[in-house]
Amino acid sequence: MRAALLQLTSSDDPVENLRMTTHRAREAASDGAGFILTPEVTNCVSTSRSHQRSVLVHQHEDATLAGLQDEAARLGVWVLIGSLALKAEPPEERFVNRSFLIAPDGTIAAQYDKLHMFDVQVTEEETFRESAGFAPGDRAVLAKTPFAVVGLTVCYDVRFPYLYRALAQAGAEILTVPAAFSPATGPMHWEPLLRARAIETGCFVLAPAQVGQHAAITGKPRTTHGHSLAVSPWGEVLLDAGDRPGVHLVDLDLSHVAQARHKIPSLQHDREFSGP
């Protein structure tokens, strides 16, 4: 299976972002990709709550979701929409940060709401309070496809290893970690966290990322770390997309999952323990 990680610099304009994502997806498919993955908040990177209120909509009326479902069907490929920022179902007034796996017939095979909210002061100047704007999900999601069982996660989730262990023990072979990682944490934390999740689960980890300076009509522009990564079940970095937007291809041999787990069967060695 050839996968394509789309490294994007989404702006706060969903119309422009759909145009760019579609363009990149067509390029990926013409390069032979059968599984195309986009970063967290593909539809809108924004720091302004009022701007989000004015451009974001509910899932059933979202043009990015509909557009990428059409594109998946037209190209006959699997698409992981890393996430879309969407209005939640009432009475919840916040948004949701929702990841979608789209099948080659254009239908939604799975959807997952990011579980862990990034409520962190990353530097003296920059604080994120994701939970103020976004309602967290409350369940882990696995999707069976003909090429692999896929476990869906998003960005800050990567810091909670038991989620990945639960997905792997339930059968996951590929773990997706679409992201918009902070430049304050990315250089030191991004790659080791992803490699650790791959090694301890014996899964492929695919992490398409937002990158660079994100244009914003309203609010402060944001910068993200980039370095979309594909990691093998043995922990080898198969692909590092660096710090520029683009299409990045990686060929996955799913038999490497069983090979890695045969060498180190740690997934079967959990113990019950008391304390601490």
Ligand SMILES: O=C(O)CNC(=O)[C@H](CS)NC(=O)CCC(=O)C(=O)O
């Ligand atoms: O708010 C949006 O538009 C979309 N969501 C994000 O960008 C989220 C929450 S602010 N980013 C992260 O989770 C980065 C985590 C991170 O950088 C770390 O764990 O170090």
